[in-house]
Amino acid sequence: MDVKDAVLQRRSVRSYKNKDVKLEVLGEILDIARYAASSGNLQNWKFIIVTDDKVKEEIATVCLEQMWMTEAPAYIVICNQFKKVTETFGKLGKMYSIQNCANVATTIMLLAKEYGLDTCWIGGFNNDSIQRILKIPEDVDPEIILTIGYENDVKVSEPVREELKTLVFFEKWGKKEAKIKGGFFNKLKKILKK
Numbered sequence: 515m516d517v518k519d520a521v522l523q524r525r526s527v528r529s530y531k532n533k534d535v536k537l538e539v540l541g542e543i544l545d546i547a548r549y550a551a552s553s554g555n556l557q558n559w560k561f562i563i564v565t566d567d568k569v570k571e572e573i574a575t576v577c578l579e580q581m582w583m584t585e586a587p588a589y590i591v592i593c594n595q596f597k598k599v600t601e602t603f604g605k606l607g608k609m610y611s612i613q614n615c616a617n618v619a620t621t622i623m624l625l626a627k628e629y630g631l632d633t634c635w636i637g638g639f640n641n642d643s644i645q646r647i648l649k650i651p652e653d654v655d656p657e658i659i660l661t662i663g664y665e666n667d668v669k670v671s672e673p674v675r676e677e678l679k680t681l682v683f684f685e686k687w688g689k690k691e692a693k694i695k696g697g698f699f700n701k702l703k704k705i706l707k708k
């Protein structure tokens with residue numbers, strides 16, 4: 515699968531087959547994902563892989579009771595060692611540390627597609643509870659939880675996205691015309707038609 519297909523085919527999947535994900539596969543995905551970019555190359559992430567049914571249920575409960583999560587055979591909890599980044603970048607560090615974790619999360623989600631797996635990004639959770647359940651130290655934030663597994667045969671709705679022409683300006687905020695003439699806004703349509 516090329517990157518374009520992975521980006522276009524990824525959907526948030528909230529129903530999974532009762533099929534384990536091999537540890538080797540999770541290992542391979544994370545081994546590649548750690549090449550994601552990070553500010554100052556600080557790589558302020560740690561990954562906790564959760565497969566235990568009881569722990570998965572406890573976590574789903576403190577994720578605003580998103581109990582569908584328990585269908586996923588594994589969770590990847592991305593933990594943010596923000597101090598590494600604030601020590602280097604001061605005030606901007608906290609924001610960078612979160613961006614770094616978001617970047618590695620996206621990389622994991624796209625790699626998952628390559629391995630025939632699907633994911634869902636979970637941001638709705640109680641930090642303190644996740645910290646307690648997973649024994650995460652105080653100076654580390656649980657930042658993102660990804661569910662990962664094989665998609666159940668439930669139809670996931672088509673993605674709704676804003677049109678490119680409403681998203682892009684040229685040269686400065688608000689300017690809709692490009693300096694150079696060309697078919698800028700036709701490109702994505704062509705990709706989708708492929």
Ligand SMILES: Cc1cc2nc3c(=O)[nH]c(=O)nc-3n(C[C@H](O)[C@H](O)[C@H](O)COP(=O)(O)O)c2cc1C
Binds near residue numbers: 525634635673
């Ligand atoms: C920061 C962030 C937090 C999210 N939190 C949740 C969540 O708690 N539960 C959930 O089911 N989906 C969550 N999502 C997934 C979004 O709902 C989903 O990406 C969006 O609806 C677009 O759908 P798609 O991922 O299928 O393209 C989150 C996504 C992001 C980026």
